[in-house]
Amino acid sequence: MRPGVGAESVEADAQGALLTRQAVLDAVGEVTLSLDGVEGSLTELANRPPSLGGWGLTGVFARYVEHGSHQVVWLRGALGSATTLVDVAADVGDSSMDLGLLRMTGPKLQAAMFGTLLLATWVDFLQLSDAVLRHCPMCSVEKLFVDLHRVRGLMEPTLKDLASLEPERVEAAATAMPELMGKLTQEFATLQAETRATLKLGEKVIAAAQALEMLTMISTLRMSLPRLPPAAPMTVGMGFVMRAGGVMAGSRIVVSAEWVEMMRRLAQAGVISLPAISAAVRIHGGQVLMAQAHQDLPQGVRDALGDSPEVRGMKVTGRAGAGMSEAPKHHVLPREHREWFEQRGFKGDMDIDQFCVRLERADHEAIHGGGNWKLGRLWPGEWNQRIMTALREAEARTGRMLTPSEILKLVAKNMRDYRVPMNFTPGRGR
Incomplete structure (x- = not known):
């Protein structure tokens, strides 16, 4: 625990x-x-x-x-x-x-x-x-x-x-x-x-x-x-109602309650963005959204997906929008040990380049022991040193190679200790 x-x-x-x-x-x-x-x-x-x-x-x-x-x-x-x-x-x-x-x-x-x-x-x-x-x-x-x-x-x-x-x-x-x-x-x-x-x-x-x-x-x-755009602007997704059989309907939009719940779960977990879900609803609803910008969700869509803080907080934000235009990508699985990880299954979809997180530059330097990475490697608490020591000790205890799932569980513990967010984004390769 x-x-x-x-x-x-x-x-x-x-x-x-x-x-x-x-x-x-x-x-x-x-x-x-x-x-x-x-x-x-x-x-x-x-x-x-x-x-x-x-x-x-x-x-x-x-x-x-x-x-x-x-x-x-x-x-x-x-x-x-x-x-x-x-x-x-x-x-x-x-x-x-x-x-x-x-x-x-x-x-x-x-x-x-x-x-x-x-x-x-x-x-x-x-x-x-x-x-x-x-x-x-x-x-x-x-x-x-x-x-x-x-x-x-x-x-x-x-x-x-x-x-x-x-x-x-x-x-x-x-x-x-x-x-x-x-x-x-x-x-x-x-x-x-x-x-x-x-x-x-x-x-x-x-x-x-x-x-x-x-x-x-x-x-x-x-x-x-969508139908051909009308002469006057219109909005979509107004007035969702629950009908018999568990169907959400409104303004020619008909999606099952199960679909709504699935999308709500994916949106609140950060798997799929609300703007993307909104786009899907607009398309399947048979109408073109003319009056609102892409990042503004129709009220009916918000109501159907749950007008929670998670929904209100979901906006189209790239790196600049998130205030991280210069934020470096940190490999949580050290690149210098790429071959070690590949031998344990981190290839293809599980390549270590997929496991990067964005950190502020100061935070990134701190977990690597400061701006001078060569001196940082001498500190036992430096990220790469700590991760590899923990993984090798775990393998010594089990007497075999760790599986990707076992490796990621140990990495998760260290990420929590260092308060590194588990929001992964692809990084640059070799």
């Missing part, structure tokens, strides 16, 4: 960590299910034979299907990485370090959530294009190719930011997503309208038009994307 901490408090911390861990797993499962469906659609499009007229997403259009398949790779990797961190957290046995590891899943989970949504949108464009190629022989193939190229160009910067898994880039991309989805809605509506006009001009049979209409009715864009 930690000094000065009662048994009830320790138990509450452990229970909180357990609930947060389950929320992360639930979110990963939800995104994985969506990604499975999107990947299945891509596979179907790739394997669909050309129509009798020889048209379909083949030839020069095949590159657009491949583009979607390439996105699946990094999305699977992000979800797998998040799952790995959850598994390690479950074995640590220290609630503070447990939550620290779970917060590390945040950028990966956010990137996967919004990346999967964008990929589903891309699949909608591909399915619509496939229908155009098959049922509208008078439509311009060249124009359709250019249209898809333009849409991919709109998505590309956001997809790159999400795929980077860098916390600040992922956060910026997520909070800007409603605006991007609004643009994609306009592109989709324009392509659909032009195709319908061409069908009428060419007096195409009704069956083709019906096929096109049915496709757009089941589209992710139709069901999830």
